[in-house]
Amino acid sequence: MQKLVVLGAGESGVGAALLAKQQGWDVFVSDSGRIAEYYQQELDNAGIDWEEGAHSLDVIFAANEVVKSPGIPDTIPMIQQLHAREIPVISEIEFAGRYTEAKTICITGSNGKTTTTMLIHYLLKQAGVKVEMAGNVGTSLARQIAEGKQPEWFVLELSSFQLDGMYQFKADIAILLNITPDHLDRYDYSMQKYIDSKFRIVQNQTEKDVFVYCQDDEIIAQELQNRLLKSELLPFTQKGILKQGAYSTFDELIINYNDETMRIISQELSLQGRHNLYNSMAAGIVAKVLKIRKKLIRESLSSFKGAAHRLERVAAVRGIEFINDSKATNINSTWYALECMNNPVIWIAGGVDKGNDYNELMELVEKKVKVLICLGTDNAKLLEAFKGKVSVIKETQSMDEAVKLAYRSARKNDVVLLSPACASFDLFDNYIQRGDLFKESVRNL
Incomplete structure (x- = not known):
């Protein structure tokens, strides 16, 4: 045996x-x-x-x-x-993949994976496709196969760590959303090693398979020049027009695939913000490849509810809005969160730093953040980065205290944003527990 x-x-x-x-x-x-x-x-x-x-x-x-x-x-x-x-x-995905006949839609990227995975799963389910979701989100792929689930498609969110342990596995549809510095401590602080890891999403693909990717991501665009891929390439962009793929104009998302065009008014998308537009584009392309009717695609992209702990609105207390973005465990996720904010921000950040360069956030922080609350066992790097850039900086090691400090510092129409830019493992089990405690503390105000 x-x-x-x-x-x-x-x-x-x-x-x-x-x-x-x-x-x-x-x-x-x-x-x-x-x-x-x-x-x-x-x-x-x-x-x-x-x-x-x-x-x-x-x-x-x-x-x-x-x-x-x-x-x-x-x-x-x-x-x-x-x-x-x-x-x-x-990896578990490599092992489990041997025991299913289901086709796979695999999503990776430094940011937006969970939202895009959930959105594609929702879209397919609404269209009556036999579909299950696994990988980095929900129940593991192996468990679902052990339980006898035999969908037509598995939608899989894959982290770089999962991809590293995958060799024979193949994605029928691979999606690469973006590549920004993350987890570099696991890749000898080599950006190329991290890029190679993300590009494992297209390994073993043939001419029958599809690769959906963000053309606006400079790292992806550069890397594609050095790689010869067999799969059908379907890009998405916010910076031009594409004959094949998805793009946006001032007020529309447009998908062109096999001589068919579909248009969706941007304001009708349930996920708003520039980064979410990319997620909707990726999901829309997949839906078109799978021949889902335009009406169903429009309805699903308009009615989808976003992922928990990702720019999740918790409550408004005396005109102060509290937003849980605990899933933002890297700089780029927090950049997106701050970019979406239109009102003054009390920003709760900190945790286990994964080699962060806070300079990337500097312009947004100076423009939008009025108070920074550092929540972590070691806040030295955060303090050093934003000293003199944010007028008020406070420190704490308790979520309850962080929320109370934020509430006391805020005025009507301000936003209290938990977007840590760091992993959670110093004070919490994971980002979910961190987000749940934030929500609980807000409700106790």
Whole structure:
């Protein structure tokens, strides 16, 4: 019997373990941290051996194959030793992809992945397509396959870490939204390594497949000059007219595909803002490729509700608006959030810095932010960057205190924006917990 070791017992790891067990593998799950009780129970019920708080290297090195959680860096000694022993280390998506006949729409990019994934899933569902959503959002792909789900299409949000562990897997429709510096600490601070990681989205594509990408992204445009792709290329842009792809005018989004044109009035799109226009363009192109009727595309792009923790309006308290953008874990996401703001901003930021260059935000911050509240265990870099640029800067290590400080600092018509530009792991389990605590604190005002 083939032995599979799963490293990391989160949603993707446990999903992979359940699927592997079902497919006749001898499975062992190892997590250096604590495994949530719910997952422990699932593994026990399935008769899968597991350990927590340590890694038994003798068992791990006896594996025929290893499925690694995206959160575990390739640079740690154990992973290096697995490579040295020529034991394949793959991602849950790579493993799960072997056991489904469904076609895939795969979305990556530094920003906008979740929104675009949810939007495409919503659009297809409204059109009556048999579709499920997985990857970096919701229930893992492996778990859904183990549960017997057999859709026509899987819409998958893929991070660079997931793509790094994918080799044979192929996207039938690949979408690359943008590439901006992010997670560089995982790529030896090499931008090219990060770009290469993102471009794995098109690996193994053939002439029958489709690549949808943002033509306005300079890094993508430059990289495409150095690559020969077999797939059908469908760009989208806000800076010109395209015969094939999507573009925007002053008041319309226009999609041209195979001699058919469809137009949508920009004001009718449920997702507003420049960055969201790109997300709607990508989704619209996919819908046209799948021959969804224009009327349905228009209705879906107008009625979609956005992703939680992404520019999510929480409440207005005495004329002060509170917006939860906890999912903004990098500079570019926060840039988009600040760019959307039309009223004075009290900005709550901070957390685990991933090699941020705050200079990119400077112009927007000077123009829009009146108070900066630094929420983190180490705010030195934030303080240094914005000292003298924002008239009032405060520090705290508590979300409740941050919200109260923001409320006291705000006036009617101001916006309190939680858009951290950093990972959450210093004070919170993840960006979801951070966002939920923000919402709870706002409701307690």
